[in-house]
Amino acid sequence: MMNRRQLLGASAGGAALVSTAAWAKTSNMGLPEAALMDGPSTQAPKAPDTGVPYNPVVTLNGWTLPFRMNNGVKEFHLVAEPVERELAEGMTAYLWGYNGQSIGPTIEAIEGDRVRIYVTNKLPEHTSVHWHGLILPSGMDGVGGLSHPGIPPGKTFVYEFDLVKSGTFMYHPHADEMVQMAMGMMGFFIVHPKDPSFMPVDRDFLIMLNAFDIDPGSYVPKVMTMTDFNLWTWNSRIFPDIDPLVVSKNDRVRVRVGNLTMTNHPIHMHGYDFEVTCTDGGWVRPEARWPEVSIDIPVGAMRAYEFDAVHLGDWAIHCHKSHHTMNAMGHDVPTFIGADKSALTHKIRLVQPEYMPMGTNGMAEMAEMAMPIPDNTVPMMAGWGPHGPLEMGGMFSVVKVREGISAGDYSDPGWYENPPGTEAWEWTGALPEHAKAESPDTQLNPANSIVSDRG
Structure with a gap:
């Protein structure tokens, strides 16, 4: 269970006196409480109780940072610090993040808001925060050494600016960026439209694509x-420990996917086609939207797509780069398909009786056997469904569309039971003769009269 310590309410009389410059130093007396999270499950969204109404977003295996109002300004408190993140059951990583987690908490506000974000640095080196995609003053842009000095360890700086456009944005360091982002420092910044009737949806999910290189048995990324x-993650989690996207039939659903890895990711969703409705540059006009079943997310970019949940079922959603749906992959493992390992197996078992030869018929058996693995790592393929092993890992989850899911309910409804006649079955009868390509143009080797089967 997640444990979020909520912000304390504050009146205008308790307001902090701060400069609007990003390098303004503050006293801890005036800071909003730094809310924390120490669990890996999805935090159900909390609808706003003041101001313009909006449908809050759902960060898979994450949460939204609370704020306080101070003389009309929304105040947030981010704490950059070392964190321990459970990537999956049985594997913990020692990362850097915000407010107890990697990825950091999602910041939500409304177009037209003025926000004041306190950033306290508890890292062993200086840091900064870049507000990726937001339009703001140059001095608030968060590029250490260019926009403002780096935030030294133990210090708190203030970022303050107006939110002049709605959309999906990200935040991450722009100081020692290679190290700090590789250690897990990133998060979402969502700005809702000031007009609640613009682009409304019933369910709004956030997925941040990030990646780590952590050797089995170790804890710190390289x-x-x-x-x-070797670990491809969504919101710093890997399948089978990424929560499902739970949806009620006929909901209008938005999925926002940001990419802060070092490669592109073609995100594919089964069972639906969808419309691409937003990039990190802004909303896509209706006449410019395009239909997809896969959308490639470039490095440093965001894509949002929408669909109407009319098809009941359990639908896979995943990166379509096959090695990105695997865990703890070893890049030096040879291919043994077709190899005869019987003699080798006999010799190895003389000194290691429990040795199991694998890989000669493919790798599926790895998902079925509970093999011993090093401490603090996970199997390459994992996860069980209603019909056996899923043989997945990494960037994979399930969109679960059901009848009658209540608004605000994101609990896992379990596996979908396919209605009679709608599930593939084994055929035991006679088979029709399969068609063959008779044309000489389709023959692989006409001289030897070998033709290609179409099957």
Whole structure:
């Protein structure tokens, strides 16, 4: 269960006296409480109780940062600090993040709001926060050494600006960026439209694509890795421990996907086609939207898509790069398909009787066997469904569309039971003769009269 310590209410009389400059130093007496999260499950959204109404977003395996009102300004408190994040059951990573977690909490506000964000640095080196995609004064942009000095360890700086446009944005350091982002420092910044009738949806999900290189048995990411990551994550979680996207039939659903890894990710959702309605540059006009079943998310970008949940079922959603739906992958493992390992197995079992040869017929058996693995790591393929092992990992989850899910209910409804006649079944009868390509143009080797089967 998650444990979020809510912000204390504050009246205008308790307001902090701060400069609007990003490098303004503050006293801890005037700071909003730094809300924390120490659990990995999805926090149900909390609808606003004041101001313009909006439908709050749902950060998978994450949460939204509370705020306090101070003379008409929304005040938030981010704490950059070392954190321990459970990537999956049985595996914890020692990361850097915000307010007890990686990814950091989602910031939600409304177009036209003025926000004041206190950033306290509890890291061993200086940091900054760049507000990715937001339009704001140059001195608030968060590029250390360019926009303002880096925030030293133990100090608190203030960022203050007006939210001049709605959309989906991100935040991350722009100081020692390679190290700090590789350690998990990133989060979402959602600005809702000031007009509640503009682009309304019933369910609004957030997925941040990030990645780590952590050797089995170790805890700290290798920050110098450029491309060969072995853990591909959503919101710093890996399947089978990424929560499902729970939806009620006929809901209008938005999925916002941001990418702060070092490669692109083609996100594919089964069972539906959808419309791309937003990028981190802004909303896509109706006449410019396009239909997809997969949307490629470039590095440093965000794409949002929407669909009407009319098809009941359990529908996979995942990155379509196959190795991104695997866990703890070893890049030096040879391919054994077709190899005869019987003699080798006999010799190894003389010294290691429990040795199991694997890989000669493919890798599916790895998902079925509970093999011993090193401490603090996870199997390469994992997860069980109603019909057996799912053989997935990494960037994978399930969109669960059901009848009668109450608004605000995101609890897992369990596995979908396919109605009779709608599930593939084994055929035991006679098979029709399969068609063959008779044309010489389709023959692989006409001289030997070998033709290609269409099956």
